[in-house]
Amino acid sequence: MKHQGMTLWFTGLSGAGKTTISKAVEEKLREQGYKVEVLDGDVVRENLTKGLGFSKADRDENIRRIGFVAQLLTRNGVIVIVSAISPYRAIRDEVRGKIGNFMEIFVNAPLAVCEERDVKGLYKKARAGEIKSFTGIDDPYEPPINPEVECRTNQETLAESVEKVMAKLNEYVHVNNSVSKVA
């Protein structure tokens, strides 16, 4: 039987919790014996999409390239975890269409909460005008309309967010019985 994988696509503002939740999900999946690869916006921008900026055209190109790699891995039985702001709905829907086995996870926290967290100090810089086109400040974020999972990270614990993602993934695995484990 040909095994297919699945792409778990985490989208949301900077500081919403994409990396935190996706790392915890990655750990759980590895414990359970799944083949997992992680494509995190921050890391991917140092290699696969090095040189791209934050204009709409560059963000779309970033997402297309990430989507392309995710597509290749997904059709070869890997669970791909993508963690990228991916602020534009149309390009998220485009990669969803290409990948097929795709779960969109909206990591949702109000801008004020993300800004208060300011994990990397970037909101402060954006407010000071030192960074231009910062998502949520002077650049758009288009929330998903019908995501498979929504994690409200200002209202639920990390464990609850992780559980929601795992539960939805298990639904897919049981319906399709097609996500492969490491032999």
Ligand SMILES: Nc1ncnc2c1ncn2[C@@H]1O[C@H](COP(=O)(O)OS(=O)(=O)O)[C@@H](OP(=O)(O)O)[C@H]1O
């Ligand atoms: N202008 C601007 N807007 C948003 N984010 C910025 C910007 N400049 C740098 N950064 C840092 O880059 C990370 C986002 O990269 P992504 O590849 O996820 O962005 S995108 O999906 O192409 O929109 C993002 O990482 P996260 O905080 O983990 O989301 C920021 O650390």
Ligand SMILES: Nc1ncnc2c1ncn2[C@@H]1O[C@H](COP(=O)(O)OP(=O)(O)O)[C@@H](O)[C@H]1O
């Ligand atoms: N329920 C939660 N889920 C995820 N992160 C949370 C949650 N509650 C608080 N946080 C905190 O929010 C911050 C999110 O940062 P990060 O995961 O780097 O965001 P992103 O990858 O979206 O930029 C971390 O400091 C994390 O500890």
